[in-house]
Amino acid sequence: DGGITQSPKYLFRKEGQNVTLSCEQNLNHDAMYWYRQDPGQGLRLIYYSQIVNDFQKGDIAEGYSVSREKKESFPLTVTSAQKNPTAFYLCATHGQGANYGYTFGSGTRLTVV
Amino acid sequence: GENVEQHPSTLSVQEGDSAVIKCTYSDSASNYFPWYKQELGKRPQLIIDIRSNVGEKKDQRIAVTLNKTAKHFSLHITETQPEDSAVYFCAATRRGDTGRRALTFGSGTRLQVQP
Numbered sequence: 448d449g450g451i452t453q454s455p456k457y458l459f460r461k462e463g464q465n466v467t468l469s470c471e472q473n474l475n476h477d478a479m480y481w482y483r484q485d486p487g488q489g490l491r492l493i494y495y496s497q498i499v500n501d502f503q504k505g506d507i508a509e510g511y512s513v514s515r516e517k518k519e520s521f522p523l524t525v526t527s528a529q530k531n532p533t534a535f536y537l538c539a540t541h542g543q544g545a546n547y548g549y550t551f552g553s554g555t556r557l558t559v560v
Numbered sequence: 561g562e563n564v565e566q567h568p569s570t571l572s573v574q575e576g577d578s579a580v581i582k583c584t585y586s587d588s589a590s591n592y593f594p595w596y597k598q599e600l601g602k603r604p605q606l607i608i609d610i611r612s613n614v615g616e617k618k619d620q621r622i623a624v625t626l627n628k629t630a631k632h633f634s635l636h637i638t639e640t641q642p643e644d645s646a647v648y649f650c651a652a653t654r655r656g657d658t659g660r661r662a663l664t665f666g667s668g669t670r671l672q673v674q675p
Contacts, residue, residue, distance in 0.1 A: 480662055482665075487668075488667060489566075489649060489665040489666055489667040489668050490604070490649065490663075490665040492662050492664070495662045497661070505662065506561075537603060537604070547592060547655055548606040548609050549594070549596075549604075549606065549663060550606075551603040551604050551605075552603065554602075
């Protein structure tokens with residue numbers, strides 16, 4: 448996964464259930480991001496963190512929560528308040544200087560059943 | 561905040577032809593513009609990027625141009641091949657700013673190269 452690992456690859460959620468998506472990186476990057484991708488659409492920013500113990504809401508944060516207790520980890524919880532959670536979720540990180548382009552994880556496909 | 565518009569949404573070309581995808585952005589302070597290629601069911605992969613102090617950048621068959629005055633940038637693929645078929649996304653951000661530095665993405669262009 449090029450230094451950034453997402454799990455699980457597929458996740459099924461029942462109505463009213465909270466689920467947590469994992470994102471781990473070993474690239475020693477400060478910044479981490481969560482995006483949501485719906486079929487045929489672009490990537491929309493859910494939450495981002497530019498340093499440990501700090502995170503900011505993105506454009507579609509309602510119904511989601513995150514934590515950043517360790518530099519390597521940025522888990523995303525999809526709560527029952529998110530009414531339409533079925534989507535492809537991508538975690539990303541980037542370095543500094545010449546390596547500013549994002550590196551994405553392989554994604555988690557979440558389906559409500 | 562930043563808004564990125566991308567056109568066309570779909571593009572079909574014959575193998576060997578050129579393909580051009582265009583994006584416009586709204587935030588004049590944006591200074592970093594990457595392009596990503598996403599194959600079906602896979603993660604986006606960075607293919608080329610450009611910073612605001614450069615007008616054009618080339619990497620083999622791929623080039624990106626930037627017009628800061630008009631606030632638009634374009635991806636050019638020459639001598640297209642079937643393996644170029646994918647969805648392409650443009651993006652923009654203020655690199656190095658102390659504020660929000662997250663990428664804002666365009667809605668994507670599905671490129672199909674016909675053999």
